[in-house]
Amino acid sequence: MMNTLLEIKGLTCGYDARFFIQEINFSLEEKEFVGIIGPNGSGKTTFLRAITRFLKSQKGTVIFKGRDVRQIGFKEFARKIAVVSQNQPVNDITVEEFVLLGRIPHFEKMQFLETAHDFEIARKVMSLTQTSKFKDRLMRELSGGERQLAFIARALAQEPQLLLLDEPTTHLDIGHQVAVLDLLKKLNRECGLTVIIVLHDLNLASEYCQRLVLMREGRIYKAGHPDEVLSYQIIEEVYKTVVVVEKNPISLRPYVLLVPEEERRARSKKYGKEE
Amino acid sequence: MKSNKKITRWCIYLFVLGIILLGISLLSLCVGSAAIPVRKIISLLSKASDSAEYSILFNIRLPRIIMGFAVGGALSISGVILQGMFRNPLVEPYTLGISGGAALGVVLSIIAGLSRRLGGISLPVSGFLGAILVIILVFYLSIRKRVLRIQGLLLYGVMISFVSSSLIMLLMAISGADELRGIVFWIMGSLEQPNWLLIKTAVWVSISGLIIAYFFSLQLNALSLGEEDARALGINVENTKKVLFLLTSVLTGMSVSICGIIGFVGLIVPHFIRLLVGNDQRILLGASFLCGSSFLILSDTLARTIIAPTELPVGVITGIIGGSVFIFALTKFK
Numbered sequence: 001m002m003n004t005l006l007e008i009k010g011l012t013c014g015y016d017a018r019f020f021i022q023e024i025n026f027s028l029e030e031k032e033f034v035g036i037i038g039p040n041g042s043g044k045t046t047f048l049r050a051i052t053r054f055l056k057s058q059k060g061t062v063i064f065k066g067r068d069v070r071q072i073g074f075k076e077f078a079r080k081i082a083v084v085s086q087n088q089p090v091n092d093i094t095v096e097e098f099v100l101l102g103r104i105p106h107f108e109k110m111q112f113l114e115t116a117h118d119f120e121i122a123r124k125v126m127s128l129t130q131t132s133k134f135k136d137r138l139m140r141e142l143s144g145g146e147r148q149l150a151f152i153a154r155a156l157a158q159e160p161q162l163l164l165l166d167e168p169t170t171h172l173d174i175g176h177q178v179a180v181l182d183l184l185k186k187l188n189r190e191c192g193l194t195v196i197i198v199l200h201d202l203n204l205a206s207e208y209c210q211r212l213v214l215m216r217e218g219r220i221y222k223a224g225h226p227d228e229v230l231s232y233q234i235i236e237e238v239y240k241t242v243v244v245v246e247k248n249p250i251s252l253r254p255y256v257l258l259v260p261e262e263e264r265r266a267r268s269k270k271y272g273k274e275e
Numbered sequence: 276m277k278s279n280k281k282i283t284r285w286c287i288y289l290f291v292l293g294i295i296l297l298g299i300s301l302l303s304l305c306v307g308s309a310a311i312p313v314r315k316i317i318s319l320l321s322k323a324s325d326s327a328e329y330s331i332l333f334n335i336r337l338p339r340i341i342m343g344f345a346v347g348g349a350l351s352i353s354g355v356i357l358q359g360m361f362r363n364p365l366v367e368p369y370t371l372g373i374s375g376g377a378a379l380g381v382v383l384s385i386i387a388g389l390s391r392r393l394g395g396i397s398l399p400v401s402g403f404l405g406a407i408l409v410i411i412l413v414f415y416l417s418i419r420k421r422v423l424r425i426q427g428l429l430l431y432g433v434m435i436s437f438v439s440s441s442l443i444m445l446l447m448a449i450s451g452a453d454e455l456r457g458i459v460f461w462i463m464g465s466l467e468q469p470n471w472l473l474i475k476t477a478v479w480v481s482i483s484g485l486i487i488a489y490f491f492s493l494q495l496n497a498l499s500l501g502e503e504d505a506r507a508l509g510i511n512v513e514n515t516k517k518v519l520f521l522l523t524s525v526l527t528g529m530s531v532s533i534c535g536i537i538g539f540v541g542l543i544v545p546h547f548i549r550l551l552v553g554n555d556q557r558i559l560l561g562a563s564f565l566c567g568s569s570f571l572i573l574s575d576t577l578a579r580t581i582i583a584p585t586e587l588p589v590g591v592i593t594g595i596i597g598g599s600v601f602i603f604a605l606t607k608f609k
Contacts, residue, residue: 054503078509085507091362091499093554101500104493105509112492112557113282158508 005030005194011060013050020046021218033188035209036198039239043218044198048164052083078105082155084165095150096135102157125156145176165197181208202256206230230254285558292565299569300340303576308583341474342466343572346530347540349481351567352488353523354541355559359495360519367542368527371432373406375439377531380405382443385457386450402532410524423516463588464535466575473533484526488560495556539593540567543601
């Protein structure tokens with residue numbers, strides 16, 4: 001049986017007086033894996049920040065398991081929802097210390113030190129994310145892919161029910177992109193973790209997400225199964241570029257091919273007509 | 276298992292630094308223009324006497340050691356907190372304009388001749404008032420929509436420092452020779468403090484500051500990841516920033532108004548300790564307090580012995596020795 005985990009009604013918010021996202025209505029079932037896609041500046045990150053309350057909503061509500069998130073305290077919130085944000089700073093701490101920071105929301109009021117349980121959870125998430133092998137290295141010494149895994153490990157150490165990720169695969173090579181997303185998929189399948197992930201790469205989004213939310217100019221333009229969202233008409237309309245959409249012969253999911261302008265011109269000349 | 280290992284390591288650090296502090300304090304009691312051997316100190320401790328040595332120990336040297344302990348510790352933990360909060364290694368307690376405000380208060384009270392009329396306590400009191408005024412000013416300038424903007428704090432603080440130091444120069448230019456001497460003497464900073472009430476206040480304020488800082492050590496650890504990530508870890512970032520700003524302000528204001536401007540302690544000690552113990556605030560705070568105390572007591576001992584009986588300003592020693600040792604440590608560790 002499906003249970004609603006997150007329900008967003010009429011959410012409008014932004015920076016200063018400008019509205020970056022407007023009238024968002026969206027609901028998320030438990031154990032879903034949802035991708036948010038859209039052009040730069042379409043409000044994807046703002047959408048995540050509105051869920052995490054980093055931006056105050058001007059209008060509308062965000063309901064988590066039947067409770068308005070504004071009524072949930074900071075610490076309790078961090079035990080339910082974890083975030084992997086983009087462009088995170090790194091500092092001179094070891095990977096293990098970094099992952100242990102994820103246990104802070106679980107600390108009691110007068111607790112200063114990690115308990116054996118905290119170390120056990122850290123060990124578990126580090127082995128899950130395969131970060132154990134470099135747990136004693138400093139964060140700033142890691143490669144982009146390793147660092148991203150460490151960030152996911154820290155978020156998992158919070159033992160959240162919902163994990164939000166903001167473009168976790170940017171700057172990674174395809175091997176690491178697949179490794180990160182395979183891991184998230186595994187956590188989703190095996191541990192029942194609900195995932196909302198912002199992705200720029202439409203093909204990754206198509207392969208891994210059960211449902212896609214396409215945003216344009218701060219509004220949800222289209223939401224649904226990748227088959228419904230990733231049609232060439234919709235993508236050309238939203239991204240203002242020409243694409244070809246095919247089906248991946250193995251996964252049968254849609255994949256999007258780009259068409260450079262030169263090719264477009266050459267083709268239209270060949271067929272003797274303007275586009 | 277792991278947890279225990281970490282705690283053991285931390286306890287060793289604190290123990291060693293504590294021993295160093297005790298050793299330096301003892302050394303500081305012994306040396307000076309009149310050398311007093313340790314054996315003598317012990318016998319003097321057991322029974323009060325009205326000998327000159329007793330007076331040197333308990334009325335001159337001991338108060339300076341206690342002041343060094345309180346002020347060195349207070350400035351160091353302020354540095355740790357501010358560097359952690361701003362995520363900027365160049366920030367120190369004097370960056371935020373508090374010392375400028377305190378100095379301006381003191382200079383004004385020297386020129387108005389308050390110290391002659393109201394006695395020695397007037398200088399620290401007016402210094403503290405100046406510091407409080409600057410704290411309030413910087414705080415309100417930096418707050419927008421109930422959010423304390425960290426960059427705002429830094430910029431307004433630096434500007435206020437400039438304005439107040441220019442005002443001090445203006446006041447110095449128009450003041451008489453006697454007042455000028457008093458101002459210069461105060462600005463250079465000294466641990467000499469005959470008033471036991473002020474000494475006790477300094478000790479209480481800095482120890483309470485350390486305890487309060489410990490309640491925010493986890494928050495500071497989380498803040499090292501940036502405000503947004505700290506919030507994602509369930510930290511009430513706004514409250515934390517406000518409390519920590521006020522805490523460091525009070526610690527710095529107290530130190531400056533009682534001892535004058537003793538530079539470098541709040542900048543160097545946190546860096547030095549970070550090289551030694553790592554970035555975890557739970558050990559960094561305590562270790563920096565002890566190290567800052569030792570460093571200031573040692574500097575003060577050198578300041579009054581190098582060319583005894585003439586006494587050098589302690590700020591000169593903290594600058595020269597602290598700076599050189601730090602450059603050495605940086606090249607060694609990196």
